[in-house]
Amino acid sequence: MSIELGLMLTGMLAIGFFAQWLAWRVKLPAILFLLLAGILLGPVGGVLDPDKLLGPLLFPVVSLSVALILFEGSLTLRFKELSGIGHVVRGLVSYGAIVALLLLAVAAHYFAGMGWDLALLFGALTCVTGPTVIVPMLRTLRPNARIANTLRWEGIVIDPLGALFAVLIYEAIVSRHQGHAIGIFLSTVLTGVVIGAVGAIVLAFLLRRQFIPEYLQNFGALAIVLLSFTLSNEIAHDSGLLAVTIMGIALGNMRDVHIDDILDFKEHLTVLLVSMLFILLAARLSWPLPPGMLWAGIAIFLAAQFIVRPITVIVSSLGSGMTWRERALMSWVAPRGIVAASVSALFSLRLAHLGVVGSEALVPLVFILIIGTVVLQSATARPLARWLKVAEPEPHGVLIFGSDAVARAIGKTLHEAGFRVLLADDDWDGIRRARMDGLHTFYGNPASAHADRHLDLIGIGQMLGLSTHRERNSLACLHYQQEFGREKVYRLRNLAPQETSHRAAFNDRLLVPALFEDTMTHMRFAELLVRGWRIKSTGLTATFDWPHFVEQYGSTSLLLFGVDEKGALRVAAERRELEPRPGWTVIVLVPPEAAPAN
Incomplete structure (x- = not known):
């Protein structure tokens, strides 16, 4: 068994590297190739069975990986930058995101038959874009500077905010299905916030006073993040994700704390974790999908592409001075990425363990939306930008x-x-x-x-x-x-x-x-x-x-x-x-x- 595990992990590492390299080569989001590789290895080829391979380690591995991904993403949210990002971006990441969340929840409820609690969780997960999918697409798309900066900043800011939305809704669902009162939910949220803030303060203190030598700072940061995640979960069940998200946001906004090296380390670690994690998650999909699931996913994708995103952009850009051509292209470009895929898989595992009806549909619907938006928008956005006359000329x-x-x-x-x-x-x-x-x-x-x-x-x-x-x-x-x-x-x-x-x-x-x-x-x-x-x-x-x-x-x-x-x-x-x-x-x-x- 150990030989088989070592061989499979090595093979996944190699395939993950190839998927990342291929994405870099063709300038497309790596998540697309990672998910396709997992689907080919798992449900299609039957080579990889994550549940059999990792057994009881599967949930801890996924949990710790998602915790680090959320911490790394939340480190990039700098409140001081929000004042300079423009009216449209502020709209897209605030009331625009809420509009998208609600509309996506409606689509999931009526097309996939999800209960309203799971539908709202689906909406929170899938209203998020992110720099890992937006940046490669922008390099191929090459729109004018106003569109490019708006889409790029939307992805940077909404990535951690969307994760925070999703975690809070998830906590509410878990509390309700476990029969907890609202006081238990509030105490869970409070525990996550306090542990996250304390973890950030402790790490910042150690870095400022140079109690950790420079060559151990990345190691120390990793240990404190995972310790905060585990400790928060022990005190209040399922509060760990909120703790690491708050910890990242707090640490990223502290003054006189040099976190560039830590951020670089976490980004490299995240590339490794994402490469392995998404292959594992995609390999767990059952094929063929349950009856009606594929068509429900396609219907939700079409609604997200042609209804939800245009309404979100129109609402967010009122009074901004953007032309209709710029709004049209922004309405077309909104690929989903790492937060949607990783967090949905973790929530699905936990909710299925709690016996929440319909939770098994969360991952396939999210994956269909990710693959659909990335493939369609990557193939059509550049010709559309040229047709709308909002593409940059040859860059000089x-x-x-x-x-x-x-x-x-x-x-x-x-x-x-x-x-x-x-x-x-x-x-x-x-x-x-x-x-x-x-x-x-x-x-x-x-x-x-x-x-x-x-x-x-x-x-x-x-x-x-x-x-x-x-x-x-x-x-x-x-x-x-x-x-x-x-x-x-x-x-x-x-x-x-x-x-x-x-x-x-x-x-x-x-x-x-x-x-x-x-x-x-x-x-x-x-x-x-x-x-x-x-x-x-x-x-x-x-x-x-x-x-x-x-x-x-x-x-x-x-x-x-x-x-x-x-x-x-x-x-x-x-x-x-x-x-x-x-x-x-x-x-x-x-x-x-x-x-x-x-």
Whole structure:
């Protein structure tokens, strides 16, 4: 049995990795491939039987995994950001979410025959989108900035709020079916809130006072989260999920608590947990579905797609100034994701154990809605955006990894040339200086899971690796080659070719082409700026072409970029020599003695 368990877990890990990789490759939400893999392994192929494989461990494994997923999601809810997210987003995550919850409950009640208590729970679970499904879709969809920011922020904010709604409704259902009075329900909620708040305070105290060494902080946070979850459940049954949700929200909104590393760790852990968990959950589905279940699920999906979401968007966007075209696209895009799948499965297990009639329908109906929304919207949203004329044109903006003087100088010049520029780095001093220069910034590693959720790449089509960290530069370039394409990613050398081993030089060339001339390194560029060299933009004409520019500013001038007649950015890089023509704007690094005073 132990050999079989080890083999199956290893196989699930490999399949989960492949599903995540495939999702990254085709820019679709990973949950789609994970659920399909579980369905193929379980009800279709009969290879995986989670109940037989894990036995009594199934419920604890699912419970602890969902607890960590909810904690990680709730960490991202920052109340201070709510004031700046706009009227429509606030509507979508407040009264709009309540409208969606109620309408989805009505659909579940009348199409699937669910009791009103389970129907409300279904509505709470499925009114939630989330960044893990929205962000990959937006990268393929590429709508205008207003739509993209609204959908992205909706997913970020409603993810933990929707989980909180669902947990509270679940607690009410459990209390009613166990014959508890309203006082028991309130005490359960109070226990979850208190344990969650105390857990957040304790962890924040330990982090602020540095009682936990840095290399143990992730381990300590994990232990405290699971301890809070277990302790809350022991004091008041089923209050643990509320406790970890409150703990995450409280910790994420505390001042002077550095949780970025913990958040990164939890995001990596969540990827692993989600990959294994969703395969397990999908494999538990019975096939064929009970009579009428498939058609009920399809009817609910159609109602959610064509009735519930449009009404929600219309109600939430009243008085916002959004055009009907923007509202139409937003009404079409609302894929369901991790919270709906993971929490519904856990609730279904618990409610079935309590003997709640109809609870077995919760998971298949949620999964049908997830698969339906992801597949339909991924296939049709981009053509619809083009037809509605709310799609972004070809992205010409530039993502720059780095924030030192070189990155800021190049970024500022490109910004002044009319390109959208975004500087990303985890060097706070450099980011602060970039913001003072009027540049858009992202504080963090652009190749991290946190960046995948929060980095706004709308309008960005190229990436320049200008970081002083050679290895991280290479990793970021490799990461964004799949995002933008191999011809849209470049790096500035950290070492000259003669300073690099043959193997390292080959690897660098294999990854991404180097910027500018062969001898140009990051250090040399920085030294030239210190010595008074300046980056200059000049328009070329028939009477003042590139040879005339070189004659006036000297042959030592270094061509960096060109902007052609169509406004596209051309990059000077190895094996890609530019030949500027009249009508272009050239961006050149010129020596101080050659640059005339402005």
